[in-house]
Amino acid sequence: MIAQLTGTVLTAGATSAVVDVGGVGFLVATTPQTAAGLRPGEVATLHTALVVREDSMTLFGFAEPAEREAFELAQTASGVGPKLALAIVSVLAPGELKRAVLAEDLNRLCSVPGIGRKGAQKLVIELKDRVLVLEDAPGGPAPVAAQDAWRAQVAEGLQGLGWSARDADAACDAVAHLVDADPDISMALLLRAALNSLARR
CATH class of the missing domain: 1.10.150.20 (5' to 3' exonuclease, C-terminal subdomain)
Structure with a gap:
C-alpha cells in the first residue's frame, strides 16, 4: 500500500498530477481542489490510496x-x-x-x-x-494563481467530475463575483462555490 508520496510535481492537470519520486513518475488521480494546489517544479506531499483492480492499479492522492x-x-x-x-x-x-x-x-x-x-x-x-x-480537513490550498486562469481551471475541474461544458460555464459565471471581491480566493473555495451553485439549479 502506498500511503504517501513526497516529490517534485512534474505536471498538474484538472484532476490528476505526475509526481517524481526518486526518478519515478507517479500518475496520481486527485480532486480538483488538490490539483489546484499543486505547482509544477515544486515539491509536494500527497496522502494516497492505491486501488488495485484485475486490469489496473490506480493511485489517488489528497492534500489532507x-x-x-x-x-x-x-x-x-x-x-x-x-x-x-x-x-x-x-x-x-x-x-x-x-x-x-x-x-x-x-x-x-x-x-x-x-x-x-x-x-x-x-x-x-x-x-x-x-x-x-470523519473530521474536517484543515487549511486550504494556494490562492488562485492568475485572474484569467481561474475560469479554465474551474471549468476543467467541473467537467472532470462529470458536469457538461455548458453547466461548467454557468457555474463560472455564478462565482465570478467572488474573484472580483477577493482576487486571492483559493481555488478550493472557488470550486466548492461553483459546485454549490450547480447543486442549487
Whole structure:
C-alpha cells in the first residue's frame, strides 16, 4: 500500500498530477481542489490510496489525510467505486459528508454527479454509523494563481467530475463575483462555490 508520496510535481492537470519520486513518475488521480494546489517544479506531499483492480492499479492522492479517509470510507458503501468516491470527496469536504449523512440531507448528497435519490438514501443507511470518524480537513490550498486562469481551471475541474461544458460555464459565471471581491480566493473555495451553485439549479 502506498500511503504517501513526497516529490517534485512534474505536471498538474484538472484532476490528476505526475509526481517524481526518486526518478519515478507517479500518475496520481486527485480532486480538483488538490490539483489546484499543486505547482509544477515544486515539491509536494500527497496522502494516497492505491486501488488495485484485475486490469489496473490506480493511485489517488489528497492534500489532507482526512480527505483520503473520506474517500476510502465512501467506497465501503455498496455501489460506490473509486471514481464515484472521488466525486464525493471533490464535492463534499469530509466534515460536510459527515453532516449530510447524519442529517439525512439527501439533496446535499444528490449534488454529487452520479448520485441520485436512491443512491443518496443508500449512503445514509450504510454510512450513518461510520462517518462519525470523519473530521474536517484543515487549511486550504494556494490562492488562485492568475485572474484569467481561474475560469479554465474551474471549468476543467467541473467537467472532470462529470458536469457538461455548458453547466461548467454557468457555474463560472455564478462565482465570478467572488474573484472580483477577493482576487486571492483559493481555488478550493472557488470550486466548492461553483459546485454549490450547480447543486442549487
